[in-house]
Structure formats: C-alpha cells, structure tokens
Amino acid sequence: xxxxxxxxxxxxxxxxxxxxxxxxxxxxxxxxxxxxxxxxxxxxxxxxxxxxxxxxxxxxxxxxxxxxxxxxxxxxxxxxxxxxxxxxxxxxxxxxxxxxxxxxxxxxxxxxxxxxxxxxxxxxxxxxxxxxxxxxxxxxxxxxxxxxxxxxxxxxxxxxxxxxxxxxxxxxxxxxxxxxxxxxxxxxxx
Amino acid sequence: xxxxxxxxxxxxxxxxxxxxxxxxxxxxxxxxxxxxxxxxxxxxxxxxxxxxxxxxxxxxxxxxxxxxxxxxxxxxxxxxxxxxxxxxxxxxxxxxxxxxxxxxxxxxxxxxxxxxxxxxxxxxxxxxxxxxxxxxxxxxxxxxxxxxxxxxxxxxxxxxxxxxxxxxxxxxxxxxxxxxxxxxxxxxxx
Numbered sequence: 001x002x003x004x005x006x007x008x009x010x011x012x013x014x015x016x017x018x019x020x021x022x023x024x025x026x027x028x029x030x031x032x033x034x035x036x037x038x039x040x041x042x043x044x045x046x047x048x049x050x051x052x053x054x055x056x057x058x059x060x061x062x063x064x065x066x067x068x069x070x071x072x073x074x075x076x077x078x079x080x081x082x083x084x085x086x087x088x089x090x091x092x093x094x095x096x097x098x099x100x101x102x103x104x105x106x107x108x109x110x111x112x113x114x115x116x117x118x119x120x121x122x123x124x125x126x127x128x129x130x131x132x133x134x135x136x137x138x139x140x141x142x143x144x145x146x147x148x149x150x151x152x153x154x155x156x157x158x159x160x161x162x163x164x165x166x167x168x169x170x171x172x173x174x175x176x177x178x179x180x181x182x183x184x185x186x187x188x189x190x
Numbered sequence: 191x192x193x194x195x196x197x198x199x200x201x202x203x204x205x206x207x208x209x210x211x212x213x214x215x216x217x218x219x220x221x222x223x224x225x226x227x228x229x230x231x232x233x234x235x236x237x238x239x240x241x242x243x244x245x246x247x248x249x250x251x252x253x254x255x256x257x258x259x260x261x262x263x264x265x266x267x268x269x270x271x272x273x274x275x276x277x278x279x280x281x282x283x284x285x286x287x288x289x290x291x292x293x294x295x296x297x298x299x300x301x302x303x304x305x306x307x308x309x310x311x312x313x314x315x316x317x318x319x320x321x322x323x324x325x326x327x328x329x330x331x332x333x334x335x336x337x338x339x340x341x342x343x344x345x346x347x348x349x350x351x352x353x354x355x356x357x358x359x360x361x362x363x364x365x366x367x368x369x370x371x372x373x374x375x376x377x378x379x380x
Contacts, residue, residue: 065305115255172362
C-alpha cells in the first residue's frame with residue numbers, strides 16, 4: 001500500500017444544517033501539493049436493509065428523494081440513532097418504513113459512497129424471518145411498499161426509478177450470499 | 191407514481207469551491223411541510239469505466255481517496271469535460287489513469303449515488319478492445335494499476351480497500367451483461 005500524503009493543514013470552509021465541508025492541504029510523497037475538499041461524516045452512521053420474505057421477495061420502498069425532486073424505488077434505510085447498533089437500527093427502520101420486523105438480522109457488507117470526497121460507509125443488513133410490525137417514523141408521508149422477487153433482478157434494474165448504486169450492489173451481494181448458502185446446504189445434505 | 195411535493199421556496203445555504211448546498215422548503219400532498227437540504231450538481235457529469243482486456247481481466251486503480259484519507263482500490267473515473275460526451279470522457283480518463291485506450295466503448299448503465307440528498311448520476315462505460323496509450327492527467331502522483339479477473343469477484347469483494355458501492359454495482363452488471371452476450375452467441379451458434 002502506498003504511503004499516504006501528509007495533511008499540512010485542514011479547515012472547515014462551508015457548513016449547513018446537514019453538511020460540513022472540510023478543506024485539506026495535502027503534500028504527496030513525491031512532493032506535489034494539492035488542495036482537496038471533502039464532506040465530513042456526522043452522526044453514528046447509516047444502515048440499508050435488504051429484507052426478504054418467506055417467498056424470497058424483496059421489500060422495497062418508493063419514496064420522495066430530494067436530490068432528484070422525484071420518487072425513487074429503493075431499499076429501506078436510515079440513520080443509526082445514538083446508543084443503537086446497526087442491527088437494531090436496521091430493524092427499527094424496517095418497521096418504520098415497511099411495516100415489517102425481522103427475527104433474523106445479519107451484517108451483509110459495508111459500502112462506501114464516494115471515497116474521493118466522502119468518508120461515509122453504510123452498513124448493509126440482511127433481514128429475514130419477517131413479521132408484521134409497524135412503528136411510527138419521521139416520514140412526511142406514508143411510503144409505498146413494493147415486493148419484488150430477488151431472482152428477477154434484471155427487471156428491477158430496468159425500472160426507470162431504480163438506479164441507486166448502493167441498492168444495486170446490496171442486491172447482487174444478497175443473491176451471491178443466498179446462492180452460496182444453498183450450495184452449502186446441498187453439500188451438507190440438508 | 192405519487193404526486194411530488196411542491197417546492198415552496200429554495201435557497202443556497204452553504205457554498206465552497208466544490209460543493210453547493212441548497213435548502214428546499216417542501217409541502218407534501220398530504221399538507222405536511224418539511225425542510226430538506228441537498229447538494230447541487232455542478233459540471234457536465236461524471237463517468238466510471240469498466241475496462242476489460244482480452245483475458246477478461248478488469249483494469250482497476252489504487253488511488254488516494256480524500257474522504258477516507260487512505261488509498262482505495264476502485265474503477266477509473268472522472269469528470270466529463272465541457273464539449274465531451276460520456277464515451278469520449280471515459281476513453282480519456284482510462285488513458286490518463288491506466289495507460290490504456292479502448293476501441294470499443296458502450297454505455298452500461300447510469301447510477302445514482304444518494305438520491306435523497308444528491309442529484310448526481312454517473313455514466314458507467316464498458317470499455318473493451320484495449321490498446322496501450324498513456325495520456326497525462328491531473329493526478330498528483332502516478333496511480334497503481336491492478337489487473338483482476340472479472341470471474342473472481344468474490345475475492346475482490348473481500349479486499350479491505352475495495353468497498354465503493356458504484357464499483358461493486360458496475361462489476362456485477364458487467365458480469366451479467368457478458369453472461370447474456372455469451373448465451374446469445376451460443377444461441378446464434380457463433
């Protein structure tokens with residue numbers, strides 16, 4: 001692994017309610033100096049939930065996305081509250097956004113968003129053994145819940161309103177994991 | 191598709207060299223009002239390149255990522271220059287970052303990053319029929335180029351420094367496309 005550049009100095013150059021921009025003055029090991037900007041991570045992190053029912057259908061939501069000023073089809077997700085771990089946050093967000101809880105929760109992976117200018121990573125949690133349970137969340141309006149067979153990813157990818165890289169990565173990784181589990185079960189003669 | 195909320199008013203609340211934060215006052219169709227913040231997209235967009243050589247090896251780069259203040263393994267990518275289209279930008283970035291050009295370039299997909307608070311989409315370009323060609327870019331230091339077999343995605347996913355959702359989504363979509371192409375070739379008796 002190469003040796004990291006030295007941070008000569010850093011300062012906050014812009015700030016809003018949700019965002020904080022930090023400027024870094026960097027000196028690379030070859031002597032080149034550059035000014036970078038990055039968004040500073042705030043809070044306890046975030047979770048995204050791949051929830052699968054007994055029919056191996058995904059529990060998706062359609063919600064308003066401010067970035068596009070439009071509705072998008074995506075996976076349930078949200079911020080981890082202080083004192084919560086990722087699995088507890090995942091189950092709470094799932095209950096708030098979809099009306100399901102999960103008896104079986106496990107960390108699938110951690111995904112970064114844009115490493116060049118954001119330090120964020122999101123925990124992706126696989127949720128199975130679902131049961132109906134609705135919690136009140138902070139959504140401005142009820143979310144539409146959409147079920148979609150995991151095995152039919154190509155049709156989902158072809159939807160105009162399904163385009164978020166983290167969701168796509170999470171679903172392919174889920175499919176890989178389930179295929180691996182099935183192979184293991186066959187190998188073990190289950 | 192639900193009816194979008196009304197933007198009652200909007201204003202820029204923070205601004206740096208690279209980032210611009212816009213505040214939106216929204217009224218949802220059920221009457222609920224909320225204040226949102228989003229990053230405003232600037233420039234002509236960006237491209238990410240999945241480059242495959244004749245041995246079906248991926249051309250990856252290891253580069254310094256300011257967000258993590260560390261080196262990450264990722265796909266070549268960069269901003270589209272004024273007057274460029276996505277395919278031309280992809281070929282230029284590929285030459286600058288990896289020392290390869292491509293005779294065959296096609297748009298694979300468009301991925302969003304964080305639709306709730308960013309309007310960005312990135313064009314993902316599949317590049318094949320590679321040839322050696324090095325262009326000088328604006329990198330502060332030479333990038334390490336890493337070849338990895340497309341068929342061995344699980345080992346890549348297991349790398350500590352490979353975690354970017356857009357790269358993972360792009361590679362699974364590439365594998366799907368190549369499998370489809372091979373099935374079509376078999377079907378056509380090629």
